[in-house]
Amino acid sequence: MKNILAAFAALTCVFSAADAAIDAKLEQIGANVLLSYTGSIDLSGYRQTPSGRFDRNNALVRPDNSFGVRNGEYQFWDVSVVGPANFGGGTQTSTINVSGDTFFFNFSTERIGVATNYTSGSMIAGGALFQSITLAALGATPGSYLWTLTNGDTISLTVGDVADPVPLPLPAVLFASGLAAFGALRRKAAR
Numbered sequence: 645m646k647n648i649l650a651a652f653a654a655l656t657c658v659f660s661a662a663d664a665a666i667d668a669k670l671e672q673i674g675a676n677v678l679l680s681y682t683g684s685i686d687l688s689g690y691r692q693t694p695s696g697r698f699d700r701n702n703a704l705v706r707p708d709n710s711f712g713v714r715n716g717e718y719q720f721w722d723v724s725v726v727g728p729a730n731f732g733g734g735t736q737t738s739t740i741n742v743s744g745d746t747f748f749f750n751f752s753t754e755r756i757g758v759a760t761n762y763t764s765g766s767m768i769a770g771g772a773l774f775q776s777i778t779l780a781a782l783g784a785t786p787g788s789y790l791w792t793l794t795n796g797d798t799i800s801l802t803v804g805d806v807a808d809p810v811p812l813p814l815p816a817v818l819f820a821s822g823l824a825a826f827g828a829l830r831r832k833a834a835r
Contacts (some may be wrong), residue, residue, distance in 0.1 A: 664683065664684045664685050664686045664765060664797045665683045665684070665685075665797060665798045665799070665800065666681055666682070666683035666684070666685055666747065666749075666768065666797075666798075666799045666800070667681065667682055667683050667800050667802075668680065668681035668711065668749075668799070668800065668801045668802070669681070669801070669802045669803075670705065670711070670731075670779065670782075670784055670801065670802070670803045670804075671779075671802075671803075671804060671805065672778060672779050672804065672805075675775075675776055675777075675778075676773055676774060676775050676776065676777065677705075677773075677774040677777055677778065677779055677782060677784075678771060678772075678773055678774075679703060679705060679711060679712075679713070679771055679772045679773075679774070680770070680771035681712075681713075681747055681768065681769065681770060681771065682767070682768065682769040683767070683768060683769075684765050684766055684767055684768060685747075685756065685758070685764070685765070685768065685793075685797055685799075686764055686765050686795055686797050687721050687723075687756070687758070687762075687764040688764050688765075688795075689795060690721045690722060690723050690756075691721065691722045692719055692720070692721055692722075693719075693720040693721065693722055693755070694720070701713075701714060701715045701716065701740060701742050702714055702738050702739065702740050702742060703738060703739050703740075703741075703742045703771075703772030703774075704736055704737065704738040704739075705734070705736075705737050705738075705774065705782055705784065706734070706735065706736040706737070707730055707731045707732030707733060707734040707782065707783045707784050707785070708729075708730045708732075708733065708734070708735070708752070709730070709750055709751060709752035709753070710748065710749060710750040710751065710752070711731075711748075711749060711801065712746075712747050712748030712749050712757065713742045713744065713745075713746060713747060713748065713770050713771065713772050714742075714746055714748055714757060715742050715743070715744065715745065715746045715759075715770065716746060716759060717759065717760045717761075718746045718748065718757045718758065718759060718760060719757065719758060719759070719760045719762070720748075720755045720756070720757045721755065721756045721757075721758070722754060722755055723754050723755065723756055723793050723794070724754060724793065724794040725751055725754050725791045725792065725793050725794075725799075726791065726792050727751060727789065727790055727791030727792060727799075728751075728789050728790075728791070729751075729752070731784055731785060731787070731789045731801060731803055732782070732783045732784040732785040732803070733783045733785075734781075734782050734783015734784060735783065737774060737777065737782050739772050739773060739774045739775065741772055741773040741774075741775065742770070742771070742772045743770055743771060743772075744768075744769050744770020744771055745758075745759060745762075745768045745769055745770045746758055746759040746762075746770070747768050747770060749791075749799055751791055779803060779804055784803045784804075785803060786803050786804030786805075787802075787803055787804070788800065788801075788802050788803075789801045789802075789803070
């Protein structure tokens with residue numbers, strides 16, 4: 645029985661572990677569009693490029709190559725990424741209504757921007773409000789978009805109200821299977 649519980653615990657740990665990821669959403673909220681993001685990113689092994697500072701904090705959405713928030717001093721990192729070439733056909737739209745941590749992703753030049761004091765792998769969260777505009781006016785095509793870095797980290801962007809296509813309940817299934825096995829062993833031992 646100890647072996648079954650140990651195997652179950654090991655499997656749960658293996659299947660629960662995930663690579664670092666940034667999950668971003670671009671959604672219509674009434675007459676406005678909200679860009680929000682949360683997660684972490686592992687930048688070890690990638691090359692830093694010259695840092696910069698925005699006197700005016702801003703955010704932009706450019707469906708043909710980038711999205712994100714620049715909030716104070718930032719540092720770009722050259723990364724290698726595989727994923728879609730765009731998330732629509734719009735051109736650049738920007739706003740100064742920003743909050744939270746700097747996170748900027750340009751998938752065409754393969755660069756990620758984070759605050760100069762960002763510690764690789766730590767939490768990032770923030771967002772921006774684009775007022776009096778629609779997703780259609782931004783040129784953003786509703787759907788789910790996924791970019792994968794060479795280290796396995798992912799950056800996902802959900803545009804519009806899109807449900808996750810395949811939920812991943814594997815840890816719950818493993819837990820239920822473990823409980824069932826435990827119950828069967830108890831019934832067998834009681835006989």
